[in-house]
Amino acid sequence: MRSSILIVALLLAAPAAWAQTVKVEQPWARATAEHAETGAAYATLTAGTADRLTGASTPVAEKVEVHQVIREKDVMLMRPVEGGLALEAGKPLALAPGSYHLMLIGLKQQLKRGESFPLTLSFTNEPAVTVSVPVTAAGAGGAPMDHMHMPN
Numbered sequence: 389m390r391s392s393i394l395i396v397a398l399l400l401a402a403p404a405a406w407a408q409t410v411k412v413e414q415p416w417a418r419a420t421a422e423h424a425e426t427g428a429a430y431a432t433l434t435a436g437t438a439d440r441l442t443g444a445s446t447p448v449a450e451k452v453e454v455h456q457v458i459r460e461k462d463v464m465l466m467r468p469v470e471g472g473l474a475l476e477a478g479k480p481l482a483l484a485p486g487s488y489h490l491m492l493i494g495l496k497q498q499l500k501r502g503e504s505f506p507l508t509l510s511f512t513n514e515p516a517v518t519v520s521v522p523v524t525a526a527g528a529g530g531a532p533m534d535h536m537h538m539p540n
């Protein structure tokens with residue numbers, strides 16, 4: 389009797405022990421102009437246990453940086469998030485225009501509305517997650533934002 393209770397307990401614990409992944413929901417990216425060098429992608433991230441988004445990659449860009457938008461005087465600037473973006477356990481974090489976003493740098497192709505591309509997100513503790521990111525109209529979900537980067 390005792391051992392069967394133990395087995396049930398182990399089965400219940402197992403998924404959390406080794407199948408834990410960060411949930412990546414509602415990914416989307418802005419459509420870009422024909423020769424744009426940068427783009428931005430967004431999603432809502434929910435980690436089961438505290439974690440950090442450390443980076444991302446996609447075949448459509450040379451590299452991807454995790455950015456935050458900061459306001460300096462009346463200018464909106466973007467800069468990379470140092471050390472990864474902290475995710476609290478069970479608390480959804482929305483990457484959104486005007487806030488945290490994934491900057492696609494060195495676009496290899498135009499991001500066209502209606503198409504989608506794969507994006508792989510990396511975390512400190514949990515396995516990487518690849519999602520398909522649909523491209524929506526430029527400016528969808530917020531005012532268009534100039535891609536100004538801090539020199540560094």
Ligand SMILES: [Cu+2]
Nearest residue numbers: 455466489491
């Ligand atoms: Cu950016």
